[in-house]
Amino acid sequence: MSGFALHLLRHGAPATPGLLMGRTDGAPTANGIAACAARAEVLAVERLIASDLRRCRAAGEAIGRAAGLPCAVDPRWRELDFGDWDGKAASMIDPDTLGRFWNDPDANPPPRGESWSTLVRRVAAAINDLAPVPTLVVAHGGAMRAALHILCGFDQRQLWTFDLPYAALLSLRVWPGEPANTQITGLCT
Numbered sequence: 629m630s631g632f633a634l635h636l637l638r639h640g641a642p643a644t645p646g647l648l649m650g651r652t653d654g655a656p657t658a659n660g661i662a663a664c665a666a667r668a669e670v671l672a673v674e675r676l677i678a679s680d681l682r683r684c685r686a687a688g689e690a691i692g693r694a695a696g697l698p699c700a701v702d703p704r705w706r707e708l709d710f711g712d713w714d715g716k717a718a719s720m721i722d723p724d725t726l727g728r729f730w731n732d733p734d735a736n737p738p739p740r741g742e743s744w745s746t747l748v749r750r751v752a753a754a755i756n757d758l759a760p761v762p763t764l765v766v767a768h769g770g771a772m773r774a775a776l777h778i779l780c781g782f783d784q785r786q787l788w789t790f791d792l793p794y795a796a797l798l799s800l801r802v803w804p805g806e807p808a809n810t811q812i813t814g815l816c817t
Contacts, residue, residue, distance in 0.1 A: 631803040633762040634755075634779075635671050636772045639683040640664045641794040646717055649683075650710040650741070650770075656683040663795035664766065665690045671764055671799075673697070677754075678766040679705040688766040699766075704754035707768035708733070711741025733784065744784065748774045755779065760804050772798060 640660020642649060664687035676695065678688025680703040692699035713721055728736040733744040751774040754765075767775075773787040779800060792798075 631801045632758075632760045633671075633673070634758070634775075634800045634802045635668075635673065635762075635764040636775055636798040636800070637664055637667055637687070637764060637766050638769055638772060638792050638794060638796045639679075639681075639687055639766060642683050645794075647715055648710040648713045648718060648721075648738075650707045650714045651681075652715040653681050654683055654715075656686050660794055661687050661690050665694055667795055667797045668695070668764060672762055673764040674761040675759060675763040676700065676766075677702050677705065677763065679703065679707070679768060679771070681706060681768075684766045684768065691764065691766070702754055702765075704750040705765055705767040705771045706750075708744070708747045708770040709738075709742035711738040713738045713741065730788070744774075747771070748777060751775055752778050755802075758802075760802075769796075772796075775800075 639656060640663045641657050642654040642660065643657055644654055647654070660683070668691040673695070676688060676692050676697045677700045678684040680701045684705070685699070685701060688699040718726060729738060737743040747770060751771050755775060755778060769792045772792055773790065776782050776787060776790065776798070779802060
C-alpha cells in the first residue's frame, strides 16, 4: 500500500489573537481565511474536513468553494478545551500554574478543561475514521500536535518545538494500520 496524503492546515489568524482559544468560537479575519486558501491551492485532495469552530470552518468552506469540494465538519478536530482559561490571554493566568500545564498538560490540565490524553483520544478517533484518500483537515495547533504524536510518535516536549503559526501546513503520508510508519513529507510555516 502506498499510503495517503494527509495535510493538516492550521486556521488563519483570529479577529482577537493572543488568547487561549479552545472552545471559544472566535471569528477569523478575512486575511486569515485568504492565507489558508492560498496554502491549499497547491494541494491535490479528494476530501476536505474542518473543525466545527468558525476559525476553521470558514477557511474550510472557502477552500471547498475554490476546489469544488464539500467541507465536512468534524468537532473531533477542535482545539484543546482550556476550561476556565478559555478566551483569556496567557498573561491573565498564574505563570506557575500555566508553566506546569505546558510542562505536563496531561497531569496539569486547565481548571475544568480538557487533558492532553483526552485531546489525543478524540484526534486519534478522527484519524482512524479517515478514508485512505488525499485529505486536507483545517484544524487547530493543539489538534495538529496531537496528530503528530499519534502518527509520528513525538512526545509532548518534542511537539512544542514545532512552530505552527496561523495558516501553517503540515503534509504527512499515512499508512493505515501502521501509525509508527507515518512520514512527514513536507512542512510549511
